[in-house]
Amino acid sequence: MKDSELIELLLNKQQEGLDVLIKEYGSLMRYIIKPILPDYREQEECLADVAYRIWEKINTYHSGKGNFNTWISAITRNAAYNRARDNRKKDEYEEMPEDLISKDNNPEDEILKKERMQMLHNAMSELSVKDRQLIYRKYYYMQSTEQIAAELGLTERAVEGRLYRIKKRLRGKCHE
Amino acid sequence: MNDKEFDNLLESEISENSIDNEMVKGITPWRRNMEYVVVGLFFSMVSFSDVGKIMSHLIMFFAGIMLIVGFRGLQKENKWFFAGYIGSIIKLIIYTVIIINEATIWKDNFLSRLIFENGFYLNILSALVITVCLWRSIRAVEKKAQVTKGSKSPVVLIAWYLVAIIMAIYNVTSMWVIGFMITYVAVFVCLIKVYKSLDKAGYAIEPCVIKVSNKFIVAGAVIVLSISLVWVYSNNMYTMDWSEFNQGETTEVNEVREHLASLGVPEMVLNDMTKDDILACTDAIKIIIEEEDFPLNEGYEVEEEVAPNSYKIYTKYDAYEIHMTSIALCLNESENRWKMIHHFRTNEDPGFYCTEAFILSGDELARIDGEITGHLVCDIDGKTYVAPYYSMKRDAYYFNIMGSYMGQNAIYTEFSFDRKADGYGGYISYELAGNDPEILITVQTEFLHQNDRVNFPAKTMLDMLENYSMFNKDRDYVKTYHGIQFRPSEGK
Numbered sequence: 001m002k003d004s005e006l007i008e009l010l011l012n013k014q015q016e017g018l019d020v021l022i023k024e025y026g027s028l029m030r031y032i033i034k035p036i037l038p039d040y041r042e043q044e045e046c047l048a049d050v051a052y053r054i055w056e057k058i059n060t061y062h063s064g065k066g067n068f069n070t071w072i073s074a075i076t077r078n079a080a081y082n083r084a085r086d087n088r089k090k091d092e093y094e095e096m097p098e099d100l101i102s103k104d105n106n107p108e109d110e111i112l113k114k115e116r117m118q119m120l121h122n123a124m125s126e127l128s129v130k131d132r133q134l135i136y137r138k139y140y141y142m143q144s145t146e147q148i149a150a151e152l153g154l155t156e157r158a159v160e161g162r163l164y165r166i167k168k169r170l171r172g173k174c175h176e
Numbered sequence: 177m178n179d180k181e182f183d184n185l186l187e188s189e190i191s192e193n194s195i196d197n198e199m200v201k202g203i204t205p206w207r208r209n210m211e212y213v214v215v216g217l218f219f220s221m222v223s224f225s226d227v228g229k230i231m232s233h234l235i236m237f238f239a240g241i242m243l244i245v246g247f248r249g250l251q252k253e254n255k256w257f258f259a260g261y262i263g264s265i266i267k268l269i270i271y272t273v274i275i276i277n278e279a280t281i282w283k284d285n286f287l288s289r290l291i292f293e294n295g296f297y298l299n300i301l302s303a304l305v306i307t308v309c310l311w312r313s314i315r316a317v318e319k320k321a322q323v324t325k326g327s328k329s330p331v332v333l334i335a336w337y338l339v340a341i342i343m344a345i346y347n348v349t350s351m352w353v354i355g356f357m358i359t360y361v362a363v364f365v366c367l368i369k370v371y372k373s374l375d376k377a378g379y380a381i382e383p384c385v386i387k388v389s390n391k392f393i394v395a396g397a398v399i400v401l402s403i404s405l406v407w408v409y410s411n412n413m414y415t416m417d418w419s420e421f422n423q424g425e426t427t428e429v430n431e432v433r434e435h436l437a438s439l440g441v442p443e444m445v446l447n448d449m450t451k452d453d454i455l456a457c458t459d460a461i462k463i464i465i466e467e468e469d470f471p472l473n474e475g476y477e478v479e480e481e482v483a484p485n486s487y488k489i490y491t492k493y494d495a496y497e498i499h500m501t502s503i504a505l506c507l508n509e510s511e512n513r514w515k516m517i518h519h520f521r522t523n524e525d526p527g528f529y530c531t532e533a534f535i536l537s538g539d540e541l542a543r544i545d546g547e548i549t550g551h552l553v554c555d556i557d558g559k560t561y562v563a564p565y566y567s568m569k570r571d572a573y574y575f576n577i578m579g580s581y582m583g584q585n586a587i588y589t590e591f592s593f594d595r596k597a598d599g600y601g602g603y604i605s606y607e608l609a610g611n612d613p614e615i616l617i618t619v620q621t622e623f624l625h626q627n628d629r630v631n632f633p634a635k636t637m638l639d640m641l642e643n644y645s646m647f648n649k650d651r652d653y654v655k656t657y658h659g660i661q662f663r664p665s666e667g668k
Contacts, residue, residue, distance in 0.1 A: 027321040027379035031205060070200040081191065113185070120189045133202045139183070140190045141203060150383040151205045153212075153249050153390045171182060 003068040010058040018051060028069070029076045036080040036142045046083055050076045077140060116174055123173035131166050138163060206378035212246030213260075213310065214367045220267070220303045221336070222360050230632045233275050236299070240268035241397050243306060245390045252384040256313035260306050267302035272401055274299070278633040279408045281531060297341070304337040314373060321380035327373030329366045336363060412530050412634055413592035414566040421553065421560040424451040432458050439463045445501055445519045445603065448553045453605050457515050460505040464666060469496035470656035472526035472625045497526040502621060502660035507607070512664050513545070514608045518621045521601035528593040528600070530626045533637035536604060537573040538619035541585035545609035552591055555599035565589040590638055613664045620659035628652040
């Protein structure tokens with residue numbers, strides 16, 4: 001089925017749209033969720049959650065902003081990432097001493113962080129597509145070095161080496 | 177900022193910005209491997225014979241490597257990908273053996289003939305097996321991704337292969353160029369469709385971790401092929417039975433030598449002749465001799481202004497590497513018996529790589545009386561070595577005159593020279609008897625020399641002679657013509 005037909009079904013809130021969505025994009029969603037949420041039960045919950053979000057937010061999708069594929073990828077990744085972050089926070093709260101939990105960042109650190117992020121953003125835009133894809137695999141899709149190596153036909157050592165060199169370049173740009 | 181803090185910053189920066197189409201499109205578990213498979217299959221399926229045999233073989237070789245690299249990462253996904261991987265390895269081995277076999281002159285054996293006669297079928301059959309494996313493996317991935325309607329493109333490719341095999345069996349090669357172009361475009365479109373068929377289902381693929389990088393695989397295959405070819409080209413010559421030459425300087429030999437020298441036989445020729453051949457000329461009474469220097473290089477074109485706006489274009493040679501001499505010695509005038517000597521000697525080393533051929537032709541060779549003698553000569557470190565010709569045979573010599581083939585008697589010899597020598601030479605001698613004194617005796621000598629280190633597909637100089645065309649300038653060898661023509665009543 002074409003994407004436009006699927007979008008039409010989802011916009012019309014037809015149940016078939018949800019089935020087609022899972023059938024056509026289930027593999028992509030699972031591919032994105034799996035490295036971020038290692039637990040199978042959580043993966044399936046997240047998948048259902050993503051399908052629901054797409055069902056709910058389909059009217060916010062505009063083809064001018066990017067492919068449907070890209071839109072789904074972003075929603076899936078963010079849903080999985082938020083779920084993983086919530087899980088992490090929950091674990092940290094359970095493990096941390098009471099007095100540390102409520103500690104806020106100071107405003108100067110926040111400004112400094114924002115400046116660094118801007119510099120990092122600029123440095124990222126100067127990277128080649130290949131290098132950016134590697135960074136996205138590692139820090140956006142949270143893929144393991146093993147998975148990246150397998151998918152790129154490289155050894156794990158080669159992946160680590162390339163990541164190290166890219167990060168070194170980015171750090172250099174951030175300190176300029 | 178430590179590593180952990182920088183990683184967190186990187187994660188935050190990326191998370192805050194939305195991902196673009198380019199990133200999503202490029203990050204897949206299958207795209208890279210499938211690209212190799214598809215490109216490898218394309219180059220395996222289409223013929224590139226127009227770019228030269230060596231280049232078309234190398235394209236096939238690299239296509240085989242690409243198939244291995246592509247299937248390697250997918251081999252654990254399902255049994256069909258694994259079968260494709262094994263098929264690719266077999267295909268590369270077949271192609272490596274074909275290339276090495278093409279590089280050798282040793283094609284007259286069972287294995288070589290088997291490869292030569294079946295290489296095309298083996299190659300196309302292995303590509304067909306790989307395409308079937310690709311089709312089944314894609315179907316398996318589609319099932320895994322719960323896609324019920326499978327892609328039909330691989331089936332079209334399989335049909336194409338079957339047609340190609342049938343065409344090859346029935347030797348249907350005369351397709352129009354436009355037909356080929358349409359076929360290539362169709363193959364290309366099918367492969368793109370195969371590639372696209374994984375756009376959604378392909379995310380279900382889980383490539384396996386590899387222990388050695390693709391670069392290592394490519395480098396390994398190239399090194400194996402290169403070493404094999406270097407070894408083949410270093411040893412692509414006949415094994416000659418060289419032994420130190422001793423002419424045997426007896427008084428009798430010296431006397432005959434002096435007599436022959438006084439008749440006008442060059443010292444260079446006398447030095448290379450065996451004692452028996454010298455003594456066979458004891459009764460020589462008159463001589464007819466032709467000698468000339470020839471280049472064994474291709475030379476270069478020169479344009480010379482001979483008059484205003486009038487140019488002469490000719491091939492100039494800086495070196496004339498070989499000196500050829502043809503001698504007819506009359507041994508008995510009443511019997512009209514002549515001792516013929518056809519000799520060659522290098523003036524400078526032209527570089528000997530593979531095989532050489534020295535051929536005599538002429539109708540009068542039918543009247544050879546007695547055995548044909550002669551040997552090869554090599555000077556190494558001040559010593560002279562001799563060896564019999566690797567092969568010497570009497571056969572018909574066919575040449576083309578205005579489209580019709582004429583036959584002559586001929587003596588064919590083939591040999592290789594030791595590459596370490598300082599000087600090279602050789603001769604053939606025989607006696608002609610029973611000639612009409614007024615008949616014109618013509619014996620032509622030809623020397624075929626391989627002037628390129630690499631000749632691919634490797635051929636011996638006699639193989640080359642069979643396919644010789646004076647209009648074909650794109651060749652790896654040089655041919656010199658020399659000869660002697662006389663009436664027995666002539667001579668001094």
